[in-house]
């Protein structure tokens with residue numbers, strides 16, 4: 074059988090990776106691009122994993138480089154810092170790179186890392202546009218390197234339990250899912266405090282702007298609150314809905330919606346932002362279910378149970394740490410309907426053997442109904458577990474479930490939401506081409 078050139082290249086890349094030994098100490102040598110708020114959580118989770126040495130980090134603000142070095146030193150890692158991400162990519166001693174830069178940078182950083190032969194952990198959303206995802210997928214195929222996306226919820230025990238329940242059919246047929254992500258604080262609306270030492274001497278504005286579609290004069294507001302601005306972020310859709318869609322795809326075994334529609338507004342946090350603070354979307358899946366996504370920055374009441382999966386045999390309510398399965402005991406009751414029929418017909422209805430025994434007044438015995446099952450997660454948090462899975466995937470060369478394809482399609486849901494919002498119409502997905510229809 075003739076091997077195609079691509080297969081040869083892929084298998085060469087894979088076998089080179091398989092025989093690779095990591096660093097002098099046998100540990101995966103890792104670098105980090107972007108040392109912001111999330112990255113410091115990532116450092117805390119990755120830095121305590123056995124089998125990894127973090128040796129190089131990069132950020133565009135000096136204060137975060139300093140804090141990263143300090144934090145990692147405390148975890149036993151000797152780290153050099155740089156303001157230029159190319160130095161991380163170009164470091165031949167690194168096996169893998171963690172990317173936690175703002176969203177408009179993800180594609181550039183991921184492609185550069187893959188092409189330099191590094192495996193990648195990239196924070197969600199994997200992409201800023203749908204086309205970014207196609208380029209990243211192509212690069213993983215060309216290089217044989219791995220991408221794992223950082224929507225860490227799939228690494229919780231509760232989401233894994235919910236997935237098992239749904240896929241084993243315990244919920245019966247699931248045709249409706251509701252998911253919400255609500256907040257009621259300035260910080261929740263991405264209006265973060267700005268460090269008092271930030272200014273042109275400590276912040277590299279050009280390094281931040283990079284591939285942004287439109288350039289602005291130096292702005293600390295844009296630098297530290299970039300999620301509020303569409304040149305760097307897709308707002309609620311790419312920041313929050315992407316987590317919800319990743320989980321829904323994971324639990325339902327679904328890949329991408331066929332149609333999406335959305336509505337959103339800026340109602341409350343009107344100062345300095347161009348992305349909505351309230352967003353509703355409906356996603357229709359070819360697997361036969363519909364998803365309602367919503368987010369408001371005006372009230373946080375539903376933040377404890379972010380997802381509800383509604384099936385014919387039961388409901389899964391899923392929070393960040395806990396889940397409840399409630400069996401559905403559907404009980405037919407037409408007594409009040411047939412009581413309005415002529416008496417003869419009502420009597421005939423009850424005499425009909427096709428009317429279920431459980432519905433017949435004379436036969437419906439009292440029964441004990443099984444109640445809800447509650448599960449809670451304990452132990453290491455999901456970011457730790459997600460990183461443990463990443464390191465395992467690097468060592469065994471086995472792609473994680475949340476690979477470039479899945480990251481692309483979860484982010485694509487968000488891009489479809491935003492396009493629907495912009496254009497005021499239903500947006501469709503072309504599954505064969507793995508992209509939005511024009």
Ligand SMILES: NC(=O)c1ccc[n+]([C@@H]2O[C@H](COP(=O)([O-])OP(=O)(O)OC[C@H]3O[C@@H](n4cnc5c(N)ncnc54)[C@H](O)[C@@H]3O)[C@@H](O)[C@H]2O)c1
Pocket residue numbers: 106107108109110111112131132133134137156157158173174175176178196197198223224225280281282283296297299312
């Ligand atoms: N998985 C999660 O639960 C989760 C939570 C929060 C954030 N995130 C994701 O993590 C990423 C970072 O978010 P954040 O909240 O830490 O933002 P942040 O603004 O706190 O951090 C981003 C950092 O990147 C730096 N930076 C910008 N351009 C750079 C460049 N070219 N080279 C190197 N550094 C550069 C900035 O100086 C900043 O310190 C985003 O993609 C976000 O969506 C994920």
